[in-house]
Amino acid sequence: xxxxxxxxxxxxxxxxxxxxxxxxxxxxxxxxxxxxxxxxxxxxxxxxxxxxxxxxxxxxxxxxxxxxxxxxxxxxxxxxxxxxxxxxxxxxxxxxxxxxxxxxxxxxxxxxxxxxxxxxxxxxxxxxxxxxxxxxxxxxxxxxxxxxxxxxxxxxxxxxxxxxxxxxxxxxxxxxxxxxxxxxxxxxxxxxxxxxxxxxxxxxxxxxxxxxxxxxxxxxxxxxxxxxxxxxxxxxxxxxxxxxxxxxxxxxxxxxxxxxxxxxxxxxxxxxxxxxxxxxxxxxxxxxxxxxxxxxxxxxxxxxxxxxxxxxxxxxxxxxxxxxxxxxxxxxxxxxxxxxxxxxxxxxxxxxxxxxxxxxxxxxxxxxxxxxxxxxxxxxxxxxxxxxxxxxxxxxxxxxxxxxxxxxxxxxxxxxxxxxxxxxxxxxxxxxxxxxxxxxxxxxxxxxxxxxxxxxxxxxxxxxxxxxxxxxxxxxxxxxxxxxxxxxxxxxxxxxxxxxxxxxxxxxxxxxxxxxxxxxxxxxxxxxxxxxxxxxxxxxxxxxxxxxxxxxxxxxxxxxxxxxxxxxxxxxxxxxxxxxxxxxxxxxxxxxxxxxxxxxxxxxxxxxxxxxxxxxxxxxxxxxxxxxxxxx
Numbered sequence: 001x002x003x004x005x006x007x008x009x010x011x012x013x014x015x016x017x018x019x020x021x022x023x024x025x026x027x028x029x030x031x032x033x034x035x036x037x038x039x040x041x042x043x044x045x046x047x048x049x050x051x052x053x054x055x056x057x058x059x060x061x062x063x064x065x066x067x068x069x070x071x072x073x074x075x076x077x078x079x080x081x082x083x084x085x086x087x088x089x090x091x092x093x094x095x096x097x098x099x100x101x102x103x104x105x106x107x108x109x110x111x112x113x114x115x116x117x118x119x120x121x122x123x124x125x126x127x128x129x130x131x132x133x134x135x136x137x138x139x140x141x142x143x144x145x146x147x148x149x150x151x152x153x154x155x156x157x158x159x160x161x162x163x164x165x166x167x168x169x170x171x172x173x174x175x176x177x178x179x180x181x182x183x184x185x186x187x188x189x190x191x192x193x194x195x196x197x198x199x200x201x202x203x204x205x206x207x208x209x210x211x212x213x214x215x216x217x218x219x220x221x222x223x224x225x226x227x228x229x230x231x232x233x234x235x236x237x238x239x240x241x242x243x244x245x246x247x248x249x250x251x252x253x254x255x256x257x258x259x260x261x262x263x264x265x266x267x268x269x270x271x272x273x274x275x276x277x278x279x280x281x282x283x284x285x286x287x288x289x290x291x292x293x294x295x296x297x298x299x300x301x302x303x304x305x306x307x308x309x310x311x312x313x314x315x316x317x318x319x320x321x322x323x324x325x326x327x328x329x330x331x332x333x334x335x336x337x338x339x340x341x342x343x344x345x346x347x348x349x350x351x352x353x354x355x356x357x358x359x360x361x362x363x364x365x366x367x368x369x370x371x372x373x374x375x376x377x378x379x380x381x382x383x384x385x386x387x388x389x390x391x392x393x394x395x396x397x398x399x400x401x402x403x404x405x406x407x408x409x410x411x412x413x414x415x416x417x418x419x420x421x422x423x424x425x426x427x428x429x430x431x432x433x434x435x436x437x438x439x440x441x442x443x444x445x446x447x448x449x450x451x452x453x454x455x456x457x458x459x460x461x462x463x464x465x466x467x468x469x470x471x472x473x474x475x476x477x478x479x480x481x482x483x484x485x486x487x488x489x490x491x492x493x494x495x496x497x498x499x500x501x502x503x504x505x506x507x508x509x510x511x512x513x514x515x516x517x518x519x520x521x522x523x524x525x526x527x528x529x530x531x532x533x534x535x536x537x538x539x540x541x542x543x544x545x546x547x548x549x550x551x552x553x554x555x556x557x558x559x560x561x562x563x564x565x566x567x568x569x570x571x572x573x574x575x576x577x578x579x580x581x582x583x584x585x586x587x588x589x590x591x592x593x594x595x596x597x598x599x600x601x602x603x604x605x606x607x608x609x610x611x612x613x614x615x616x617x618x619x620x621x622x623x624x625x626x627x628x629x630x631x632x
Contacts, residue, residue, distance in 0.1 A: 003109050003163055004246055005089055007204070009098070013089075014060035014073065016096040021073040022055040024095075025062065028080055045069045045224060068307065069224070074203050079144070079226060084164035084200040106163050117169040117190035120148035120156045127153040131174040135215060136295045141222045145198065149174070157214045159232065160200040162247065167195050168232065170214070194239035196229035199247065203227055207253035207281075209306060210271070212264065216257070216290040223294060223302035235259065235267040241274050242465050248275065255309045257283040257290055272312055273504055274463040281309035328580060334469060334508055337375035337608075340588035340601040341573055345541065348508045349580045350468060353498050355536055357513050357529050358545035363571060364512055365389075365473055366597050367545050370402045372510045376469040377403075377436055378610050383469040384461050386443040386454055388477025395442065400424050401597040403432055407607050409595045422595050435612035441467065449479045451494050455501060462505035472498075474512035475531065492534035499538060511539070523574065542577035571599060 014021065019039060026034045031053065032042035039055035042048055043064040052066040061072035073095075077088035090102050128149040129139055148156035150171060159168035169187040177183055186192050197214050209228040211217055212235050220228035231240050235258060241248070248254070254275055258264035272280045283305050287293040294302050333347030348354055358364035365387075373383050387395045401409065404424045412421045424432075441461055443454060454472070461467040472478070480490035495511075502509045513535055515528040523546045529536050536542050548567045556564040569589035578584045590599045593606050600606045 003086065003105055003161070004250065005086070005100075007250065009100075010074075010089060010092070010205070011060075013092050013096040013098050016098065017073065017092065018060070019055065019057070020095070021060060021076075022062070025071065025073065025076045028076060043067060043069065045071075070206065072203070072205070074205070075226075078201050078203065084160065085162040085202060085204075087164060106165075109161075109163070110165075114167075114193075115189065115191040117166055117187040119158065119166055120150055120169065122149050122151055125149050127174045128155050131155070132215070132218070135219075135291055137215070137218045137222055137291075141218050144226070145201075145218055145221060147218070157197060159195045159197050161195060162199055162202065164200050167191075167193050170197075170232070172214075194232050194237070194243045196240055196244055197232060198229040199244070201226065202229060204247075204250040207255055208248075208251045209255040209257060211257045211290055212259050212267070213289065213291075216259075219290040219294040219302060220257075220306070223299040223306070225303055225306050231267075235263040238270055238274075238466050241271065241463075245464050251279065253279055253281065255281045255283060255306060257285070257306070257309075259289045260285055261288060269506070270466070273506075274466065276463070277312040280312045282312060283309045331580070332506070334376050334379055334381055336371040337378075337604075338371065338573065338588065338590060338599060338601055339603045340590070341543075341575065344575055344581070344583040344586045344588075345578050346581060348510075348541065350506045350508055351503045352540035352580065353495070353502050353509045353511060353538070354541040354543065355511050355513050355529065355539040356543050356545070357515050357524060358547075359515055359524065362545045362547045363592065363599070364545045366398065366402075367573075367599055368471055368473060368510055368512060369399045369597070370599060372469065372471045373399050373440060374403045374610060376508075377439060381469045382439045382441070382461075382465060382467040383471065384441045384443070384458060384467050385471045385473070387471075387473045388449060389473070392442045392444060398597065399440075400429060400432060401595075403436075403610060403612070404428055404596060405598070405607055405609060406593055406596040407609075411595070431615055432612045435610075435615050438465075441465070449477060451478050451480050451490075451497070454478065455497055458501060459505070462501075462507060468505070468507045470501075470507060470509045472509065472511045474514060475535070476514050488532040488534075491532040492538070495532075495535055495538045499540075511535075515544075523572065525576065536577065539577060540579040541575070544574040544576060546572040546574060548572060573599075 022039045023036070026041060029044045031044055033051050034041035035051070040051045041053050042051050043053040043066055045064060046067040048066050053062050053064045056063050061070050063070050073092055074085070074088045077083045077091050078085060083091060086102065093100050125142065125148070128147060129142060132142060146158055148158060150156050153174055154171045155174045157170045158166055159170065160166050169190065170184055171187070172184045173181060196210070198217050202208060206227045209220055209225060211220065211228060211230050214230050217228050217230040220226070231237070233239070256268055256271060258267040268282060272282070285293045285305060287296055290302060293305065328346070328349070332350045334350070335342050335347040336345070356364050356368055373385065376383050385395065390398070401422070401424065408425065408428050410423045410425055412423055414421060443457060445453070458470055475491070478494065480487065480494060482490040498509050498511065501507070513529050513531065515524050524544045529542070548569055548571060553566045555562055555566045567589070570592035571590050573588040573590060575584060575586040575588070588601060590601045591606070592599055598606060
């Protein structure tokens with residue numbers, strides 16, 4: 001949660017200050033040919049002889065009709081007087097006579113446990129200035145952005161929040177990098193957080209530009225576009241969206257200028273749907289990054305590229321010639337962790353819906369706990385779970401069994417006339433919960449099981465937290481908001497919505513569906529799924545779990561000779577449909593380890609240890625790769 005001041009209150013302060021703001025700016029910038037009555041003068045941002053810098057009384061800002069620059073009192077306080085955004089608003093409120101407890105609000109967002117980094121005190125900037133000059137970055141931009149130099153001559157980038165609080169200091173050498181160089185690192189013995197570089201200088205009433213690297217942000221400033229931030233830990237780390245969510249929600253327009261490479265393209269595909277296509281614009285340059293564009297084409301070209309940022313195209317419409325080649329070998333997948341199943345599906349491809357079925361007691365919900373929660377966690381994917389049959393405490397308890405594994409689960413002897421039970425030790429639960437904290441989210445509204453409400457929460461989680469793995473257990477519990485006669489058509493509509501969701505947010509959706517009622521225990525086919533046939537017709541995968549009966553385990557003899565060996569497995573996984581790869585109607589035998597509620601095949605490790613067993617100490621905020629490959 002970031003310190004956010006209501007936009008309406010800021011607008012009220014601007015309205016109250018009125019044209020006095022124009023006079024403050026005109027005097028402070030020493031605007032040439034200033035006309036007090038007409039409130040216009042020469043633009044301070046480009047060379048001109050005829051005044052075109054005019055005060056807009058409706059929006060309480062200057063607008064240059066020559067170069068297109070807009071400039072308000074908040075810009076003046078941040079750019080000309082060196083205040084951070086909150087400091088600028090505090091000055092504005094004082095000028096407008098509006099009372100606001102800034103210090104009290106700031107205290108709410110202070111973090112006692114945070115190891116705040118130390119500000120670099122070195123006044124010498126010679127090596128930094130020399131190197132950045134080679135990259136077309138001027139001393140004025142260096143001063144405006146507060147770039148520092150450490151005692152070893154390295155560049156120091158100080159990341160501050162909108163209150164000016166220093167939260168992160170990153171470094172890089174002030175020279176051309178070699179392949180063997182440590183490209184970036186954070187201040188030793190200080191906490192790190194995925195704050196955006198430059199947000200202390202940002203005016204939320206203006207469009208925001210987001211780029212990849214610190215020097216790219218400096219290139220934007222050099223070009224005259226100062227409302228720019230860069231992401232903290234490279235194009236493929238998206239913790240910044242979640243961490244700065246409330247702050248990002250203020251902007252009506254967001255411009256994405258990612259690098260012109262595979263990582264940059266992935267950043268665009270991930271960030272734009274989460275930030276909202278309706279407000280996102282995209283800059284594509286013939287050069288690898290903004291700094292190279294500046295070096296090759298100059299400041300005016302960079303500014304023009306930002307001005308000409310393109311709206312994100314209409315969803316679901318694309319020129320066929322522009323369709324990307326599909327290579328399943330390069331598709332992002334979440335493995336099931338069952339080798340026998342992954343042999344046929346490779347893993348669940350992101351952008352797909354998987355239907356899982358099985359008769360009561362077959363273990364389908366237990367199966368989904370393992371392949372749909374524990375395994376994605378191990379592979380670094382966050383998960384959302386809707387369970388209509390279990391309370392959240394019950395569900396967590398069931399999930400923690402396979403997560404713990406048989407080696408640590410205790411067997412509890414409850415006496416001669418009671419069955420033995422199993423328990424995950426408290427100290428193990430505590431460590432596991434530290435491991436999955438912030439990575440598994442449960443639906444928590446027993447009064448609202450409407451499909452629209454659940455889909456809405458799924459979208460919020462996909463956008464804000466980057467959740468990629470979704471479980472709905474089960475379809476029969478979902479309120480499709482229809483009468484009995486509309487049930488099948490609404491089931492089809494719901495499946496279509498799930499598929500749209502999976503594609504839009506590049507995620508996997510597991511949908512548990514009950515079979516039609518059967519009079520005996522039997523192996524199912526995909527035709528046995530209850531409800532509309534479109535449930536399985538539209539799904540990308542259809543998987544059934546069959547619990548092997550005692551009779552099926554028995555050998556079959558005829559006239560004293562063995563004619564059919566009994567099934568050695570505890571369960572059979574039937575793969576009925578596999579649209580991405582085409583392999584279907586395959587069966588995989590698995591065993592069931594009762595203590596840990598784990599399924600495993602002949603080539604699987606029943607005592608597999610998940611990464612929580614290696615956990616020693618959690619980071620202060622987010623675990624990030626401070627050596628992410630910067631290509632500047």
